[in-house]
Each structure stands twice: as structure tokens, then as C-alpha cells.
Amino acid sequence: MTPEDRSRILLSPPVVTRSDIDAVVAAMSSGWLAPVGPDLQAFEEEIAQAVGVSHAVGLSSGTAAIHLGLKYMGVRPGDYVLVPTVTFGATAFAVTYLGAEPVFIDVDESWNMDPALVGGAISSLRASGRRVSAAIPVDLYGTLANYPALIPILAEAEVPLLEDAAEAVGTTCTGGNAGSFGQAGVLSFNGNKLITTSGGGMLVTDDEELARKVRFWATQSREDVPWYEHEEIGYNYRLSNILAALGRSQLRRVAAEVAKRRQIREWYRDRLETREGVLVQSDPRWGGSNAWLSVVRFDPRIHPGTSTRVRSLLDSHKVESRPVWKPLHLQPVFAGATSFLTGSAEQLFRDGLCLPSGTAMAEEDVDRVSNIVLEALQV
Numbered sequence: 420m421t422p423e424d425r426s427r428i429l430l431s432p433p434v435v436t437r438s439d440i441d442a443v444v445a446a447m448s449s450g451w452l453a454p455v456g457p458d459l460q461a462f463e464e465e466i467a468q469a470v471g472v473s474h475a476v477g478l479s480s481g482t483a484a485i486h487l488g489l490k491y492m493g494v495r496p497g498d499y500v501l502v503p504t505v506t507f508g509a510t511a512f513a514v515t516y517l518g519a520e521p522v523f524i525d526v527d528e529s530w531n532m533d534p535a536l537v538g539g540a541i542s543s544l545r546a547s548g549r550r551v552s553a554a555i556p557v558d559l560y561g562t563l564a565n566y567p568a569l570i571p572i573l574a575e576a577e578v579p580l581l582e583d584a585a586e587a588v589g590t591t592c593t594g595g596n597a598g599s600f601g602q603a604g605v606l607s608f609n610g611n612k613l614i615t616t617s618g619g620g621m622l623v624t625d626d627e628e629l630a631r632k633v634r635f636w637a638t639q640s641r642e643d644v645p646w647y648e649h650e651e652i653g654y655n656y657r658l659s660n661i662l663a664a665l666g667r668s669q670l671r672r673v674a675a676e677v678a679k680r681r682q683i684r685e686w687y688r689d690r691l692e693t694r695e696g697v698l699v700q701s702d703p704r705w706g707g708s709n710a711w712l713s714v715v716r717f718d719p720r721i722h723p724g725t726s727t728r729v730r731s732l733l734d735s736h737k738v739e740s741r742p743v744w745k746p747l748h749l750q751p752v753f754a755g756a757t758s759f760l761t762g763s764a765e766q767l768f769r770d771g772l773c774l775p776s777g778t779a780m781a782e783e784d785v786d787r788v789s790n791i792v793l794e795a796l797q798v
């Protein structure tokens with residue numbers, strides 16, 4: 420498969436414009452090839468402004484941002500960190516980099532960390548004598564977790580909140596934009612995310628000391644003296660100036676990207692929710708979504724086993740779709756991890772399907788995909 424194979428519809432291909440290319444060329448021509456430079460600083464300021472926080476630190480990935488955010492929060496070997504079980508593995512991988520153990524929490528009706536399970540999980544984990552040193556709610560597919568419920572529970576238990584908004588770049592809400600809900604938030608600009616630097620991420624925060632320390636660790640913990648002096652272990656985690664130039668160019672389009680993705684999701688809703696037992700993910704009652712991916716769910720009482728059948732029919736028509744994230748408590752690498760489950764995540768994994776949602780999609784493309792989905796339902 421090649422990018423110019425127009426008949427194939429991909430899940431979420433990156434969009435690169437002439438201005439993106441010009442921005443990268445200009446950054447290269449400026450001579451700022453060393454990782455830091457004026458585009459990186461400007462990108463950080465623009466992201467902080469867009470999220471509505473005072474500091475942003477450009478990093479090589481969202482995963483690096485989770486790693487250093489947790490490190491600042493004091494996560495140590497043997498600690499527990501709460502992670503929703505429906506997320507990309509990176510959320511939990513970063514926990515293990517610090518020698519801590521992810522504890523998986525099932526999801527609510529928004530498919531995000533279920534606040535009803537969090538208080539009980541913390542008490543029961545603490546009863547074992549170990550620390551619960553952070554919680555990482557994820558804004559799944561760009562949809563905000565239930566922060567109005569999660570924040571007071573975590574504050575009461577004195578558990579720091581790191582918001583994994585990797586999929587939620589551009590999600591805005593009157594109560595706060597994605598990335599602004601915790602002590603720090605994590606954004607990703609990986610290739611398939613809403614805006615991309617090919618690879619890259621950002622830690623956003625109102626905590627000046629947190630931003631300063633993460634920036635320091637990410638540049639090899641280099642002390643401010645003429646020679647390389649190290650009092651702490653460092654990481655090579657900074658975003659490069661060239662990639663930041665690409666990020667700035669992409670960021671100019673973010674509102675238009677979100678509007679288009681939300682439009683695509685409504686096109687799917689108009690076509691697919693005509694059938695009983697078919698639901699396209701909606702905004703939660705407490706907030707918004709960038710509709711990064713349009714996700715459909717088939718009611719198992721009406722359409723048992725449908726998700727798999729739809730996916731293979733789409734594939735035979737050269738349309739890419741993907742199951743919802745496989746719950747992390749079912750992943751071989753996390754076998755035996757402590758989990759607090761209701762069955763919601765496993766149900767969602769069986770019945771959900773991510774549909775093509777790339778910004779370049781036209782209404783005819785959504786028609787083509789929807790007709791295949793509806794055809795599979797008739798079988």
C-alpha cells in the first residue's frame with residue numbers, strides 16, 4: 420500500500436500541506452539544527468496558550484512526557500499508579516520505567532477511567548501498605564474523562580493527577596481544555612494523532628517548578644556550568660527545533676481539523692444510527708471531544724459478533740478500521756496486574772470499532788464506509 424493509492428481509505432493518515440513543508444525547510448535553513456531553537460520555544464508558548472496553561476515543555480514523545488511527569492510526581496519503585504484499562508500501552512509502559520506498577524481501572528460510559536472505582540481502589544491498594552503515587556486518566560479518542568468527578572476524589576486521597584491527553588490535542592471545553600486538568604498534562608504529536616510532528620510530545624502545566632525540572636531532565640540533566648556537570652541522571656528527550664517548526668505549522672490548522680473530524684463523526688452518526696443497536700461515540704455530558712477517531716459500537720444483544728465481521732468486510736473493500744484498544748489487563752505483558760474491573764472494557768473491546776476518520780475524508784468517503792458497515796449488519 421502506498422500513500423498515493425487513492426482507493427484505499429486509511430484510519431487516520433497525517434495531512435501535510437505546502438506550508439508544513441515550507442516551515443520545515445525554513446527551520447533547517449535557519450541553522451538551528453541543535454535540538455533547541457526559536458521554533459521550539461515558540462511552539463511551547465503557542466501550545467501553552469492553546470491549552471490555557473502557563474508552561475509547556477516540548478519532548479520527543481508523549482511517552483517521554485508521561486515518564487518525566489510521573490518522575491516529578493515522585494513515583495518510585497514499588498508504587499502503584501492508576502491507569503484506565505482502555506488505553507494505548509504507552510500510558511502504562513511509562514509507569515514501569517520508574518519501577519512502579521500500573522493498576523488497571525475499568526471504564527465508565529465515556530470509556531474513560533470510571534470515577535466510581537477510584538476511591539475504593541486507592542483504599543484497598545493502600546491497605547496493602549504500598550503507596551499510590553499518581554493517577555493517569557486518559558482522554559480516550561479525544562473525549563475528556565469525567566474530571567468533575569475524578570478531581571475531588573484524587574484531591575481528597577492526595578493522589579496527583581497526570582492527564583494523558585495524547586489523543587485529545589485540540590479538545591476544548593468551557594470547564595478547561597484537554598491537558599489542563601491535572602498537575603500536568605501530556606500531548607502527543609505522533610504520526611497518526613490529530614496534529615503531528617512525525618514524532619513528538621509535550622508536557623503542559625501551571626506548575627513552574629515542574630516545567631523547569633522536566634526541561635532539565637530532558638536535556639541530559641546538564642548543570643548550568645561551562646563543562647558537562649551532572650548531579651542527576653538525565654534523558655535525551657527534547658523535541659527538535661525542526662519538528663517544532665512542523666508542529667507550529669500544523670497547530671495553525673488545529674481548530675479546522677477538530678471541526679472537520681467532528682463533522683465526519685456526525686456524518687457517520689446520521690448514516691449508522693439509523694439502525695437500532697448502533698451507536699457512534701458522543702461527547703460526554705461534562706465536556707467535549709476533538710473526535711480524533713469516530714468509534715462505533717454495536718449492541719451485542721442485537722448485533723452479536725458484529726465488530727469483527729464489519730472489520731473484515733471493510734478490509735476486503737480496502738477500508739482500514741481497528742478494534743478499540745485491547746484492555747491492558749488482558750495484555751500478556753501485564754498478566755496478573757492488579758485491576759478493578761466491571762466488565763465494561765471487555766465488552767467495549769468486543770463491540771467497538773474505530774472507523775476511518777482522516778481529515779481529508781469527503782462525505783462520499785463516509786458514505787462508502789457506512790454502506791459497507793450497514794451491508795455487514797444485514798448478514
Ligand SMILES: *Cc1c(COP(=O)(O)O)cnc(C)c1O
Binds near residue numbers: 479557607608
Ligand atoms: C499516542 C498515545 C501515547 C503516546 O504518545 P507517543 O507520542 O506516541 O509516545 C500515550 N497515550 C495515549 C492514550 C496515546 O494514544
